Every structure is written in C-alpha cells, then in structure tokens.
Amino acid sequence: MSLVLAHAASAPERASQVFILSHGSTELPAAAAGDLSAEARQYVSASLADDQKLVHLNHFSHHHYFVVLAQKPTPGQVAEALRRSGHTLHGQLKAEKVAEVFIHNLSENADAGLLLAEGLAMTAYHFEGYKTDEKSRKAPTLTKVSLVGEAASEARLAELEGLLQGVFLARDLVNAPLNKLNAVQLAERIAEAGDRAGYTTDILDLPKIEALRMGGLLAVNLGSPEPPTFSILEWKPEGARNEKPYVLVGKGVVFDTGGLSLKPTPNSMDMMKCDMAGGAAVAGTLFALAKNNVPLHVIGLVPATDNRPGGLAYAPGDVLTMHSGLTVEVKNTDAEGRLLLADALSFAKKYEPELVIDLATLTGAAVRALATEASASMGTAEPATMQKLTEAGYAVHERLVEFPLWDEYADHIKSDIADLSNLGKGEAGHISAAKFLERFIEGYPWIHLDIAGPAYLTAAESYRGKGGTGTGVRLLYEFFQMVLGA
Template identity: 90%
Template sequence: MSLVLTHATSAPERATQVFLLPAGTSALPADAAGDLSAEARQYVAAALADDQKLVHLNHFSHHHYFVVLADKPTPAQVAEALRRSGHALHTQLKAEKVAEVFIHNLSDVPNAGLLLAEGLALTAYRFDGYKTDDKSRQAPALTKVTLVGEAATAAQIAELDGLLQGVMLARDLVNAPLNKLNAVQLAERIAEAGDQAGYTTDILDLPKIEALRMGGLLAVNLGSPEPPTFSILEWKPEGAKNEKPYVLVGKGVVFDTGGLSLKPTPNSMDMMKCDMAGGAAVAGTLFALAKNNAPLHVIGLVPATDNRPGGLAYAPGDVLTMHSGLTVEVKNTDAEGRLLLADALSFAKKYDPALVIDLATLTGAAVRALATEASASMGTAAPATMQQLSDAGYAVHERLVEFPLWDEYADHIKSDIADLSNLGKGEAGHISAAKFLERFIEGYPWIHLDIAGPAYLTAAESYRGKGGTGVGVRLLYEFLTNQLAD
C-alpha cells in the first residue's frame, strides 16, 4: 500500500492537520483552535454555525481541516459517514497537493480517526497497472496519514494497515486483465502474497486436479489453452483459538466468455476479468489475517480457470461427474462458476470445518435484485451465525441481504438425465444457484455470498472507487476476528 499510516504524539508546526469534531458542533472548541488567528477562528466558527461539515482553512504553507461527525441513528451509519468524509477530504487534499496529514480526534467516537483514515486510504488506491507514459502515471500527492495522540494506538493503526493491504491485494488481482493474470499466474500471485504475509499456499496442478476427479473445474477448463489451478491457502498460527478451521472458498474464473453459451459483448463480457473477485477476496482475507497475526486457523480454497469456447470446450447437454460423485447436466456453459465452487465445497469436507463461507460473482440475478449496494447471502448455518455475518456487513458497510433456500427451489435445478442441472429457471437465479451448491455441502454449516453486484464498479463511487472494490475482505476480517470475542 503506497499510503503510509503512522502514529505520533503531536503534530509539528506548520503541519496540515484535521480535527474531528462531535456531531452537532456549532462553535470551534478551544482544543481545536491552536494558534489560529482571531480572524481564522471567526471564519471557522461561522462555518460551523452554518452547519458546514467540512471546513477548510488555507494558510498557504499548510492547511487546517475541521470535520464534523454526522448525526446518525446507529454506530454503523456514523462509521460509514466517516469513511465517506475521508473520501471528501481526500478530494480536497489532492487538489491542494498535500503530502502528509495529521488527524486529531476531538469527537466522542473513539475510533473516528481510524475510520476517517480508512476512507482516505481506500480512496487513495490507484491501479496504474501497465501505464508507461509519465503524464498518465502521476504520483499520488498524499503519501502519509498520521493519527495523533489518542486518536488511535500504534497497534490499532498497524491492524488497519494490515487489513487495508489485504483489500488492496484483492483490488489489484481483480483489476488485472487475463493476459497478465491467467489461472497459473493467479495461483503464483496468491502464493507470493502468502510469502509476504505469512500464510502457506499449496497449488494443485492439472494432474492433481484430475486425480481428485474435480469434474466441474476440469469441464470449465476444457476450452482453455491454459491449465487450471486449485490453490489451498492456510493460516494456522500457534495458539489458534478455534479447534476446527474456518474455510473460505472463492470462485477463481479469471475470465468468463460464457463458453459455448457465449456472452454478448460489450454489455456483458468486457468486464469479465472481475469474475475471480471471490478468489481475490479469499486471498485478501488470508493476507490480512496473517499480516495481523490473528489467532485463527483459516483455510482458503481457490479453484481457478478461464471459461472459453475453444477446442474441446464442454457443451450444453454434457453430463459431468463431480468431485462428490454427483452428476450434473450442463444446460448452459455460462453457469460455470457453480461448477468450480461445487468441487471446492465438496473438497472442503476433508477439513471437518467449523464453518464454510464461499464468495462468488455468481449471478446477474443478484445484481438485478440488489444492484451494487449489497451482496446476496444464503446458507445452512445457524441463524445466529447468519446474523453475526450480517452485523459484520453493516459494521464495515459491505451489507448482506439474506434470501431463502426453501425446498421448493430444488425443483428449479432438476434434470431428466442427471442428479441435477447447472441452470435454474429464469426467476430467482441467485437462489437456484445457491440451491445447486447446497447439494455439495455435507457435514458442515455453510454460507454462500453472491458478490456479483459490489465486486466491480464501472463508475467511481466514493471510497469504493472504480473497478475492483475488494469487497468481502473487510467483511470476512470483521466477522472472523469477532469470533475471538465469543
């Protein structure tokens, strides 16, 4: 992460400073006035009295910013408003070419400084990718954010930094195009990140995948000139608090043409490099947990391939035998993600997991239901566990909406010639996809997250930016680390 987060006991003279003020502040507090002139104090006081939420003082050599917290009904809404304030502040800092900023928390929200810094850092993310022109590769102005005094402890700042590095890893993976990140390169990149953070990676190649009879992954890969991979990530520190591991499964389709059931273009195919966002979220989460030395045993599974119509590509009407032994009639080769996930979910049984969570950009139905504002959740986990994950989603503003998995939806995936079909009816496609996955769950609680909406944005939206958002990393980190308090 190019933006450095640090702690200091005080801010130096002539430093650009940000003061977080309590909601409803209408006058300048004495401890925010500092060495301001009478005229400057009067200006800020007038702006606050006018209910301005972001007040800027330009001293030419440095700047002062005053951010008033939003008056919201829940702590989660206050937190999200602070992240968005970080985005708004970044816009002003960028315009003024500010390189370093010092944050003071004078509000009654203890972690307000961290939340503002989170919004700043997520906004500051850039994917220059493969630009070579110096004019298009302008260095970011803001390079350092320092939280002052009791705004945060050094340990809290380090944890936020580790988490944000996980988000940036996921964003970088999602934003990379197929010719720079095929299935083998994705596995190698995940392994490199593991070496950096501390988790281990075992990459299963084509012969090993064939030996495991992962019929779904192998079928989707048939049309590709490049081999599939199946990455097993593991973070198991000494003193892990959970006896049984948490297993995270991420769809790793590095590009999805739809196969022989070809997607239309440009409306559907041009952004399909993002179809491995679930796998990226798993890698980012393991990175954050390992970087922060979280005392949890967590395993990540990322089956990866691209989905193309070439060569011996699998075809509608084919019948596949999956890793679990179940047979699947292929009705549409663009319903490929569930085939990879089904093999991985069946494979997960070997770990006797406490809980399995899968993430996938799985269906357009989830996007139509929720747009980019939330992910769809479904599963067999206990209601209390589903609620804990939902609460984590609200806390980090990666919200979930739970949909049912009623028995009647099993009718949507019936096949005349196999155990089940890979395609449901025209309606409730996100539910029938999850119902398909449910058939491969055995002996453990499970939650499915369809992140197709928020995983990739075609237009910039506040601190989520444009392109890969890294959705799922902050959600899973919040949920998993909260288990330590139970």
C-alpha cells in the same frame, strides 16, 4: 500501500491538520483553535453554525480541515459517514497537493480517526496498470497520514494497515486482465502474497486436479489453452482458538466468455476479468489475518480457470461427474462458476470445518435484486451465525441481504438425465444457484455470498473507487474479529 499510516505524538508547526469534531459543534475546542487568528476562529465557528460538515482553512503554507461527525441512527452508519468524509477530504487534499496530513480526534467517537483514515486510504488506492506515458503515471501527492496522540494507537494503526493491504491485494488481482493473470499466474500471485504475509499455499496442478476427479473445474477448463489450478491457502498460527478450521472458498474464473453459451459484449463480457473476485477476496482475507496474526485457523480454497469456447470446450447437454460423485447436466456453459465452487465445497469436507463461507460473482440475478449496494447471502448455518455475518456487514458497510433456500427451489435445478442441472429458471437465479451449491454440502454449516454486484464497479463510487473494490475482505475480517470476541 502507497499511502503510509503512522502515529505521531504531536503535529509540527505549520503542518496541514485535520480536526474531527463532535456532531453539533458550533465552537472550536481549544485544541483545534490554538494557532488560529480571531478572524479564522470566527469563520470556522460561523461555518459550523451553518451546519457545514467539512470546513477548510487555507493558510497557503499549510491547511486546516474540520470534519464534523454525522448524526446517524446506528454506529455502523456513523462509521460509514466517516469513511465517506475521508473520501471527500481526500479530494480536497489532492486539489491542494497536500503531501502529509495530521489527524486529531476531538470527538467522543474513539474510532473516528481510524475510520477517517480508512476512507482516505481506500480512496487513495490506485491500480498501477500498464501505462508507459510518464505524464499519466504521476505519483499520488498525498503520501502520509499521521494520527496524533490518542486518535489511534500504533497497534490499531498497524492492524488497519494490514487489513487494507489485504483489500488492495484483492483489488489488484481483480483489476489485472487475463493476459497478465491467468489461472497459473493467479495461483502464483496468491502464493507470493502468502510468503509476504505468513500463510502457506499449496497449488494443485492439472494432474492433481484430475486425480481428485474435480469434474466441474476440469469441464470448464476444457476450452482453455491454459491449465487450471486449485490453490489451498492456510493460516494456522500457534495458539489458534478454534479446534476446527474455518474454510473460505472463492470462485477463481480469471475470465469468463460464457463458453459456448457466449456472453454478449459490450457491457458483459468486456469486464469479465472480475469473475475471480471471490478468489481474490479469499486471498485478501487470508493476507489480512496472517499479517495481523489473528489467532484463528483459517483455510482458503481457490479453484481457478478461464471459461472459453475453444478446443474441446464443454457443451450444453454434456453430463459431468463431480468431485462428490453427483452428476450434473450442463444446460448453459455460462453457469460455470457453480461448477468450480461445487468441487471445492465437496473437497472442503475433508477439513471437518467449523464453518464454510464461499464468495462468488455468481449471478446477474443478484445484481438485479440488489444492484451494487449489497451482496446476497444464503446458507445452512445457524441463524445466530448468519446474523453475526450480517452484523459484520453493517459494521463495515459491506451489507448482506439474506434470501431463502426453501425446498421448492430444488425443483428449479432438476434434470431429466442427471442428478441435477446447472441452470435454474429465469426467476430467482441467485437462489437456484445457491440451491445447486447446497447439494454439495455435507456435514458442515455453510454460507454462500453472491458478490456479483459490489465486487466490481464500472464507475467510481466514493472510497470504493472504480474497478475492483475488494468486497468481502473487510466483511470477513470483521466477522472473524466478532468470532474472537464472542
């Protein structure tokens, strides 16, 4: 992280400071007014009475900012308003070229300082990229955010930093183009991150994938000049509280041309470097869990390849034999992600998992249904588990909308010549894709998350920014915290 989060006992004289105030505040608390002139106090009080949510005092040598808690119907919405206030605040700090700021939490919300810092830090994220012009590679001005006194403990700040490092790992992976991050390089980057955080990585190469007869992954890879990989990430700390592991599966299509069923461009193929956002989210989540020493045994599976139309590329009409032994008729080579996931979900059975959650930028249907505001969820897990994951989504504002997996949707993926087809009907495509995956689930509860909408943004949106968002990392981390607290 380029932005340092720290704890401070107090703010030094003439430091730029942020004071978080309770909703409805019209008078400044003494802790926020001590070094202000009477005129400055009067100005801030008048601004608060005018219902301004962010008040700025420019003292030329330093700055004071006053952030007012929003009044919202749920704690999750209050938390999200604070993150978004962090984004707005970052814009002002950047404009004023403030290098370090001290945050005081004078509100009744004990987590307000952390939430504001989270919004600041996520806004401050910048993908380094590959620019060579020094003028366009200026270092960010804001380099340090300190939370003062009881605004946050050092332990909570360290946990937030570990979580954000996982989010930024996922963003970095998604933002990297194919010629900088093919399937082999993705596996290597995931392993390097594991070395830093503390999880282990076992990378299966082409011969091992062939030995496992992963027909879906192998078929999608046929048109590529580069080999596939299958990464197994594992975080198993001493004293893990779960006897059976949680397994996370992430789609790792490092670039998707659509294969022989070629995608159109622009506005489709040109941003398909993001098609491995599910795999990136799995890596980011394992990173955060390991970095923060979360006492749960969690395994990540990331099948990876690009999908190209060259060479011996698989074709519509082909019939594949999957890792599970089921046969699949290929109706469209652009419905490739479910083929990789199916092999990984079948492979997951060997772990006798407590729960399997897969994440994938799987369908345009999910985007049409929910835009970039939420992910689609479906699965066979108990309603209480689905509800817990949904609650985690609302807590971190990575919201989920559950769709049904009724038996009738199985008709959408019937094949005349194989066990099933890899393509459903024109309607409910995100559901038929999940229904396809369900056929490869055996003996464990499962949740599917179609993150195609929020995983990658073509225009900047608050603290989520532009490009890879890291969707899934904060959601799953919060879910696991809820598991521990149950």
